[in-house]
Amino acid sequence: MSEVQVKGNPNSGLLGATLGFFVGFAAVSLFGPTVVFLQEVVGLSAALAGLLISIPNLSGSLLRIPFAAMVEKDGGRRPFLVLLILSLLGVVGIWLVMIQPAATIADLFPLLLGLGVLGGCGIATFSVGIGQTSYWFPQNRQGTALGIYAGIGNLAPGIFALVLTGLTIPRLGLPGSYLIWSIFLALGILAYLVTGRNAWFFQYRRAGLPDEQARVRAEQDGQQLFPNGKALESLKASAKIPQTWMLVLVYFTTFGGFLALTAWLPKFGIGYMGFDLGVAGMLTAAYSIGASLLRVAGGKLSDIFGGRQTALLSLGAGLVGSLMVALMPRGAGTIAGLLVMALGMGVGNAAVFKLVPQFVPRAVGGAAGWIGGLGAFGGFVIPLGLAAVLESSGYAQGFWIFAGLFVLALMMIIALDGQKTKEE
Incomplete structure (x- = not known):
């Protein structure tokens, strides 16, 4: 097996993973405009609108846990492709529903939820x-690499919200937009097939080398992080550690909140701010792209100043922004508050994963699975809460939900200070 050759390097590995995530993550932005369209043609209630906005985040959050565990054996390429292909099937199915008459679409609403x-x-x-990228990089570069991966990948919802509301929907309508997105997603899957690479250890293993020999060869190539082959055990071990669940709540606030607002803002912009669809899309893009770029910076800041200090400052900013939206009169102050929330959520998202190796050092993979999966579940739950508050109190009052979550997240970070297990 000495003739086995491996491909790629950390930078190309980061490129492939980022491209795959960018393509898959754009689905977040699809359902906000869809809800606006369906409310016009079939008269959806606020509750059903909230459910439809949040439904992609149900699978998008809960499937993170088992598929993250698959990375321990596969390296990431295969689960990446499975998830992207399933997403393509869903988007094509939604396009087929959207080309039906309005009365038929109303009857097909349960199918639309499933799609x-x-x-x-x-x-x-x-x-x-996250796993695929982590195996390419040493610990002292994790914050920066994962910040780039997540930050650039997170740009997708904002960019596509802008494209959908400003370009494709006005010209092609929502059905045509789903068709265009289906084509783009198919091309993105092909691009990942070309660029997506597993770290060297997994390539050697796939070529038939025993794990010990594969590890030696990969270490010679420069790989430093390796799977322990105990994904289920890592999930179980991390579940017994209180710090895991404290970080879940923080990520529920920052990333779950990011998903929720990215999906909710088209409806918020039209229903509360009085914008047309194009301007509401620009508001969504400003928030989503801003938070994503700040996540890149947050990874670097976390490497320099530490995850805890970065998290405290970012969560404090998120709290201020949510209070601005909830308390200030509708107008420029509302938009400013949303942008301050973008700052808090973007930087906070990066800080959380810098904290995982510090506080759960013996079960990093399992903890990351719980945090990434259950934290993102906020993207499903929070829009349902926003819809409920909308029916009873109005749009702005829903931001008290965010304020409460930021307070709880700050309490978790402060409590972590007394439970520190490892300082880098």
Whole structure:
């Protein structure tokens, strides 16, 4: 087996994972405009609108846990492709529903929810890419590499919200937009097939080398992080550690909140701010792209200043922003508050994963699975809460939900200070 050749390097590995996540994660932005369209043609209630907005995040969050575990054996490439193909099937199915008459679409609403679950599978690629990227990089470069991966991948919802509302929907309508997105997703899957690479250890293993020999060869190539082959045990071990669940709540606030607002803002912009679909899309893009770029910076800041200090500052900013939206009169202050929330959530998202090796050092993979999966579950739960508050109190009052979550997240980070297990 000495003739076995491996391909790729850390930078190309990061490129492939980032491209795959970018393609899959764009599904977050699809359902906000869909809800606006369906409310016009079939008269959806606020509750059903909230359910439809959030449904892709149900599969996009919960599937992160088992698929993250698959990375321990596969390296990431296979689960990445499975999730992207499932997402493509969901988007194509939604396009087929959208080309039906309005009365038929209303009857097919349960099917639309099921297709939304499939479409959301692309969102679950996040945890796969986290593992795939991590195995390419040493610990002292993890914050920066994962910040780039997640930050650039997170740009997708904002960019596609802008494209959908400003370009394709006005010209092609929502059915045509889903068709265009299906084509783009198919091309993205092909691009990942070309660029997506597992770290060297997994390539040697796939070529037939025993694990010990594969590890030696990979170490010679420069790989430093390796799977322990005990994904289920890692999930079980991390579940017994209180710090895991404290970080789940923090990520539920920052990343779950990011998903929720990215999906909710088209409806918020039209229903509360009085914008047309194009301007509401620009608001969504400004928030989503801003938070994503700040996540890249958050990874670097976490490497420099530490995850805890970065998290405290970012969560404090998120709290201020949510209070601005809840308390200030509708207008420029509302938009400013949303952008401050983008700052808090974007930087906070990066800080959380810097904290995982510090506080759960013996079960990093399992903890990342719980945090990434259950944290992202906020993207499903929070829009349902926003819809419920909308029916009883109005749009702005829903942001008290975010304020409460930021307070709880700050309490978790402060409590972590007294439970520190490892300092880098």
